[in-house]
Amino acid sequence: GEDVEQSLFLSVREGDSSVINCTYTDSSSTYLYWYKQEPGAGLQLLTYIFSNMDMKQDQRLTVLLNKKDKHLSLRIADTQTGDSAIYFCAERPRSNDYKLSFGAGTTVTVRA
């Protein structure tokens, strides 16, 4: 994950919004993804955004992409206890487009 960076931890109160940030280095990346991993489980694709988009909204999830700064964020509205998990940002670089390059993951803890 050296090309994709995320903060490691986020603590948020139940009902508040969570914002998870990610920076990436490959400006040619075509798709950027957010995956969720609950303890002991596999990865669940939450959402993805194509590089020619600035924003994508899907129910409680909003993805913002700033291509100039190579910055991606995931906002979760009305955060619930079931949102506690590790969230991975991933890019698919054009140079290696079979391969997802993951960030280290952000552990989100939702407190009551």
Added chain:
Amino acid sequence: DTEVTQTPKHLVMGMTNKKSLKCEQHMGHRAMYWYKQKAKKPPELMFVYSYEKLSINESVPSRFSPECPNSSLLNLHLHALQPEDSALYLCASSQDERMNTEAFFGQGTRLTVV
């Protein structure tokens, strides 16, 4: 059906054992992947199969041997593993190897080598 099914969920094996991990999908996806994930780390790609042929091997040691018997199944044969190979092994599939649509992951097999 958007599910990738992996068996077994947990596996403990000795360093002299031979075992296999299995992965199955019925989404008609033509690309399947094996990833290895150590605790608190992101997944690392091991192998990519495209149209039932091995297209990518990310310099994985030969004690890991993948096999794709048909377009729905992907196996990972394990032999003479080391304790440091203990990890969560994740299978994934996508429409094709360019992953230009969603990539779906299984729940993983948690492997412990003793």
